[in-house]
Amino acid sequence: MPDLAALADPVWLITDDLHELRSTEAQRQLELLLMRAPAEQRFVLATLRDLRLGLHRLRLEAQLTEIRADGLRCSLEEARALFQGAGVELSGATLARTRTPQNL
Known part of the structure; x- marks a missing residue:
C-alpha cells in the first residue's frame, strides 16, 4: 500500500452497514486492507452482525477494539x-x- 504508507497523520475510514457487504471476495479484500494498512490508517466498521473477517491476529496483538451492544x-x-x-x-x-x- 505505497499510497497509504506515506501518511503523516492518522486517516479514518468509517464504514457503516457493513453487514450489507455480501460478496465473499469483497470481504476478503477488506480483510487484507485491515491487516496490511499502515499504522496511521484507522478503521471504524459498523455492522448489525459479526462478519467472517479474520481479525483474530489483531485481537491477539491488542490492535482491535470491539464495542458491542452492551457497551453502547x-x-x-x-x-x-x-x-x-x-x-x-x-x-x-x-x-x-x-x-x-x-x-x-
Missing part, C-alpha cells in the same frame, strides 16, 4: 438526559419501553 446501551438516566438534550420529554413508562429487549 444507555442507562435510563442517560437516555432521559439524551432525549432532554434534544428537547424531547418522555414519560418514565415510554422511556422504559425504549429499552425493552426487542428494541435493543
Whole structure:
C-alpha cells in the first residue's frame, strides 16, 4: 500500500452497514486492507452482525477494539438526559419501553 504508507497523520475510514457487504471476495479484500494498512490508517466498521473477517491476529496483538451492544446501551438516566438534550420529554413508562429487549 505505497499510497497509504506515506501518511503523516492518522486517516479514518468509517464504514457503516457493513453487514450489507455480501460478496465473499469483497470481504476478503477488506480483510487484507485491515491487516496490511499502515499504522496511521484507522478503521471504524459498523455492522448489525459479526462478519467472517479474520481479525483474530489483531485481537491477539491488542490492535482491535470491539464495542458491542452492551457497551453502547444507555442507562435510563442517560437516555432521559439524551432525549432532554434534544428537547424531547418522555414519560418514565415510554422511556422504559425504549429499552425493552426487542428494541435493543
